[in-house]
Amino acid sequence: xxxxxxxxxxxxxxxxxxxxxxxxxxxxxxxxxxxxxxxxxxxxxxxxxxxxxxxxxxxxxxxxxxxxxxxxxxxxxxxxxxxxxxxxxxxxxxxxxxxxxxxxxxxxxxxxxxxxxxxxxxxxxxxxxxxxxxxxxxxxxxxxxxxxxxxxxxxxxxxxxxxxxxxxxxxxxxxxxxxxxxxxxxxxxxxxxxxxxxxxxxxxxxxxxxxxxxxxxxxxxxxxxxxxxxxxxxxxxxxxxxxxxxxxxxxxxxxxxxxxxxxxxxxxxxxxxxxxxxxxxxxxxxxxxxxxxxxxxxxxxxxxxxxxxxxxxxxxxxxxxxxxxxxxxxxxxxxxxxxxxxxxxxxxxxxxxxxxxxxxxxxxxxxxxxxxxxxxxxxxxxxxxxxxxx
Amino acid sequence: xxxxxxxxxxxxxxxxxxxxxxxxxxxxxxxxxxxxxxxxxxxxxxxxxxxxxxxxxxxxxxxxxxxxxxxxxxxxxxxxxxxxxxxxxxxxxxxxxxxxxxxxxxxxxxxxxxxxxxxxxxxxxxxxxxxxxxxxxxxxxxxxxxxxxxxxxxxxxxxxxxxxxxxxxxxxxxxxxxxxxxxxxxxxxxxxxxxxxxxxxxxxxxxxxxxxxxxxxxxxxxxxxxxxxxxxxxxxxxxxxxxxxxxxxxxxxxxxxxxxxxxxxxxxxxxxxxxxxxxxxxxxxxxxxxxxxxxxxxxxxxxxxxxxxxxxxxxxxxxxxxxxxxxxxxxxxxxxxxxxxxxxxxxxxxxxxxxxxxxxxxxxxxxxxxxxxxxxxxxxxxxxxxxxxxxxxxxxxxxxxxx
Numbered sequence: 001x002x003x004x005x006x007x008x009x010x011x012x013x014x015x016x017x018x019x020x021x022x023x024x025x026x027x028x029x030x031x032x033x034x035x036x037x038x039x040x041x042x043x044x045x046x047x048x049x050x051x052x053x054x055x056x057x058x059x060x061x062x063x064x065x066x067x068x069x070x071x072x073x074x075x076x077x078x079x080x081x082x083x084x085x086x087x088x089x090x091x092x093x094x095x096x097x098x099x100x101x102x103x104x105x106x107x108x109x110x111x112x113x114x115x116x117x118x119x120x121x122x123x124x125x126x127x128x129x130x131x132x133x134x135x136x137x138x139x140x141x142x143x144x145x146x147x148x149x150x151x152x153x154x155x156x157x158x159x160x161x162x163x164x165x166x167x168x169x170x171x172x173x174x175x176x177x178x179x180x181x182x183x184x185x186x187x188x189x190x191x192x193x194x195x196x197x198x199x200x201x202x203x204x205x206x207x208x209x210x211x212x213x214x215x216x217x218x219x220x221x222x223x224x225x226x227x228x229x230x231x232x233x234x235x236x237x238x239x240x241x242x243x244x245x246x247x248x249x250x251x252x253x254x255x256x257x258x259x260x261x262x263x264x265x266x267x268x269x270x271x272x273x274x275x276x277x278x279x280x281x282x283x284x285x286x287x288x289x290x291x292x293x294x295x296x297x298x299x300x301x302x303x304x305x306x307x308x309x310x311x312x313x314x315x316x317x318x319x320x321x322x323x324x325x326x327x328x329x330x331x332x333x334x335x336x337x338x339x340x341x342x343x344x345x346x347x348x349x350x351x352x353x354x355x356x357x358x359x360x361x362x363x364x365x366x367x368x369x370x371x372x373x374x375x376x377x378x379x380x381x382x383x384x385x386x387x388x389x390x
Numbered sequence: 391x392x393x394x395x396x397x398x399x400x401x402x403x404x405x406x407x408x409x410x411x412x413x414x415x416x417x418x419x420x421x422x423x424x425x426x427x428x429x430x431x432x433x434x435x436x437x438x439x440x441x442x443x444x445x446x447x448x449x450x451x452x453x454x455x456x457x458x459x460x461x462x463x464x465x466x467x468x469x470x471x472x473x474x475x476x477x478x479x480x481x482x483x484x485x486x487x488x489x490x491x492x493x494x495x496x497x498x499x500x501x502x503x504x505x506x507x508x509x510x511x512x513x514x515x516x517x518x519x520x521x522x523x524x525x526x527x528x529x530x531x532x533x534x535x536x537x538x539x540x541x542x543x544x545x546x547x548x549x550x551x552x553x554x555x556x557x558x559x560x561x562x563x564x565x566x567x568x569x570x571x572x573x574x575x576x577x578x579x580x581x582x583x584x585x586x587x588x589x590x591x592x593x594x595x596x597x598x599x600x601x602x603x604x605x606x607x608x609x610x611x612x613x614x615x616x617x618x619x620x621x622x623x624x625x626x627x628x629x630x631x632x633x634x635x636x637x638x639x640x641x642x643x644x645x646x647x648x649x650x651x652x653x654x655x656x657x658x659x660x661x662x663x664x665x666x667x668x669x670x671x672x673x674x675x676x677x678x679x680x681x682x683x684x685x686x687x688x689x690x691x692x693x694x695x696x697x698x699x700x701x702x703x704x705x706x707x708x709x710x711x712x713x714x715x716x717x718x719x720x721x722x723x724x725x726x727x728x729x730x731x732x733x734x735x736x737x738x739x740x741x742x743x744x745x746x747x748x749x750x751x752x753x754x755x756x757x758x759x760x761x762x763x764x765x766x767x768x769x770x771x772x773x774x775x776x777x778x779x780x781x782x783x784x785x786x787x788x789x790x791x792x793x
C-alpha cells in the first residue's frame with residue numbers, strides 16, 4: 001500500500017513538472033462538450049430549407065405553399081418554375097426536398113379528377129432528407145383530407161362522421177425517454193464519454209511507453225517496490241480520478257442542465273463511467289505491453305480508439321453488422337458503457353438487469369494484467385541488457 | 391536571361407531535392423507508413439464491413455392485443471409482413487411486453503386498446519399505441535416507418551368499407567378517399583440507407599485525416615529529433631522558402647493521388663455506394679482538396695512540437711470534423727459561429743463537394759463555392775506555411791532547422 005502511495009505521489013510530481021499533456025487533453029474534452037452541446041442545441045433540425053415547383057399558379061397551389069411554410073419542420077425558401085431548376089438547387093444543397101404541383105391541379109380537383117402531386121426528397125443526407133420528407137408527406141395527406149372534408153360537408157355529413165371517414169386509425173406514439181425525438185441524447189450521451197475514454201487510452205499508452213523510452217522504468221518500479229501491479233495502479237490512478245470526474249460533471253451537465261432523461265440511478269451511471277475509464281486504461285496497458293515501440297503503440301491505440309465509436313453501436317445498431325463484427329464489438333469498452341447507459345437511463349433498469357455489462361467492463365482488467373506481465377518482462381530484459389553492457 | 395534560366399533550373403533542382411528527401415523520410419518512418427498506407431486503406435474496408443447492410447430489417451417488436459378482434463389481428467399480420475419489423479412476441483398484458491422491452495428483447499411495442507374494433511365498427515377514429523425504443527435513431531425510424539405504412543394501408547381499407555356502406559364504390563370511392571394523391575421520389579439513395587449516407591463522407595474524411603495525421607507525425611518527429619538532424623539541406627538556407635514547401639507538397643501529392651483513386655473512386659463502386667458523378671469533375675475537384683489538405687496539415691504541423699501531440703489533436707478532431715462537414719447535421723441549421731469555424735478546415739468543403747459530385751451527380755458548377763474555397767484555402771495555407779518556415783529559418787540561423 002505504501003509503495004502504491006509512493007508511486008501515486010511520484011506521478012503527481014511528474015504531472016506538476018510537465019502538465020502540458022493533461023492540460024491539452026482536458027482542454028480538448030471541454031471543447032468537445034461545449035462544441036456538441038451548442039452545435040446541435042435545436043435537438044431536432046427545424047425550418048429545413050425546401051422548395052415548391054409551382055406549375056399550377058392557382059389559388060390552391062399558393063395556399064399549399066403558405067401552409068407548408070407555416071409548419072415548424074420546413075421553410076419554403078424558393079418557388080421554382082421547373083423541375084430541373086429545383087433539382088439543381090438540391091445539388092447545390094440549397095434545399096433538401098421539393099414539392100411539385102403540376103399545371104391544372106386546381107381545375108382537376110374541381111372536376112373531381114385526380115391530379116398527382118410529386119414529392120422529391122434528398123436521401124443522401126439522412127437526417128435532413130428524412131425530416132423534410134416527413135413534413136411534406138404530412139402536408140400531402142392533409143391536402144387530400146382537406147378536399148375530402150369539403151366534399152363531405154357539402155354532402156351533409158356531420159363533423160364526427162367526417163373525422164371517422166378521413167382518419168379511421170390514429171397512432172399514439174410514445175417515444176420512451178426521448179419524447180421530443182431530439183437528436184442530442186442519441187449522439188452525446190455515448191459519444192462524449194467515448195471521447196474521454198479514447199483520451200484516457202492514448203494517454204495511458206503514451207505514459208507507460210514513455211517510462212521505457214526515457215529508461216526510467218527501473219526508478220518507476222523501485223518506487224513501487226518492484227511490483228508491476230502497484231506501479232501501474234499508482235501511475236494511472238491520478239488520471240482515472242481526473243477523467244472520471246470530468247465525465248461525471250459532463251453527465252451532470254447533460255442530465256441536469258440539458259434535461260436529458262435519466263430514469264435510473266445517476267450513481268449507477270457514474271460507476272459505469274468509472275469502470276469504462278478503467279477499462280480503456282487497461283486496454284492501454286495491454287497495447288503498451290504488446291508493442292514496445294512508443295510511436296507504433298500510440299498509432300495502434302489511435303486506430304483502436306477511433307473504431308470504438310462505430311463499434312459501440314449507438315449510431316448504427318450492432319445487430320445489423322456482419323456476425324464476425326458483432327463478436328468483435330465485445331472488445332470495445334464503449335459498447336458496454338453504451339448498453340449500461342441505455343438500460344439505466346432510458347429504461348430505468350435495476351442492478352439485476354445491467355450487472356452483466358459492468359462485469360464485461362471488469363473483464364478488461366484481465367487485459368490490463370496481461371499487459372502488466374508483458375511490461376514486467378520488458379523491464380527485466382532491459383535491465384539484463386544493461387547488465388551485459390556493463 | 392541566363393540568370394533567369396539559372397534561377398529556374400536551380401529552383402527545380404532544389405524542389406527535387408526536398409521532394410526526394412521527404413519521400414525518404416516518409417518511407418523510413420514505420421508510423422507514417424502505417425497511417426498513410428495501412429490506415430487509409432484499412433479504415434474504408436472496416437467501415438465498409440461495419441455499415442454493410444443499408445437498413446435495419448426485421449426488428450423484433452411485441453404486440454399486446456386487448457381488443458382481440460379481426461381488424462387488430464389483420465393489422466398485426468400486416469405489421470409482421472413489413473420488411474422493417476417482425477412481430478416476435480404476442481403478450482397478454484402491457485406489463486409483460488414492458489418486461490421484454492426492458493430485457494431488450496424487443497425494440498417496440500404495439501398496443502391495441504379494447505375499444506379498437508368497437509370504434510372502427512361505429513365509424514369513429516380508433517387509436518392504437520406505439521412505444522419506441524429510443525436508444526438508437528435507427529430503431530425509432532424502423533419501428534415508426536413499419537407501423538405507419540401498415541396504418542396507411544389499413545386506413546385505406548377501412549375508408550373503402552365505409553364509403554361502400556354509404557353507397558360509394560369503385561373508382562368513385564378511390565377518388566373520394568385520395569382526391570389529391572402524391573407520389574414520393576427519394577432521390578440519390580432510393581433505399582434511404584445509412585450506408586450510402588455515411589460511408590462516402592467517412593471515405594473523404596479518412597483521406598483528410600490520414601494525410602493530416604501523417605504530416606503532423608513527420609513534423610513532430612523532426613522536432614523531437616531536431617537537435618541533431620538537419621532536415622533542410624544546408625545550401626537551401628538562404629534561398630526562397632517556397633522551394634521547400636513545394637517540394638514537400640509534391641511528395642505527399644504523389645503518394646495520395648493513387649490512394650484517392652482507390653478510396654474515393656474505386657471503393658464506392660466496389661461497395662455499391664452511389665457513384666453517379668462524372669470522373670472528370672471528380673478528378674478536377676480532388677486536386678484542390680488534396681492541395682488544401684496538404685497545405686493545411688503543414689501549417690498545423692509547424693506548431694506540433696511532439697509526435698504524439700499530433701496524433702491526439704487529429705483523433706480529437708476527427709469526430710468534430712465529421713459533424714462540421716454538415717453531413718450529419720444540416721448546414722442550414724448550424725449556429726453561425728460554428729459554420730464560419732468550419733470554413734477553416736479543408737474537410738468541410740472536401741466532404742461536401744465529394745458527396746455532391748459523387749452521390750448527387752452535381753457538376754463542378756454546382757459545387758463552385760466549395761471548389762473556390764478549397765483553392766483559396768490552398769493558397770492561404772501555402773502562404774502561411776512559407777511564412778512560418780521563413781520565421782524559423784531566420785530564428786535558427788546558425789542551427790539545424792526542422793520543419
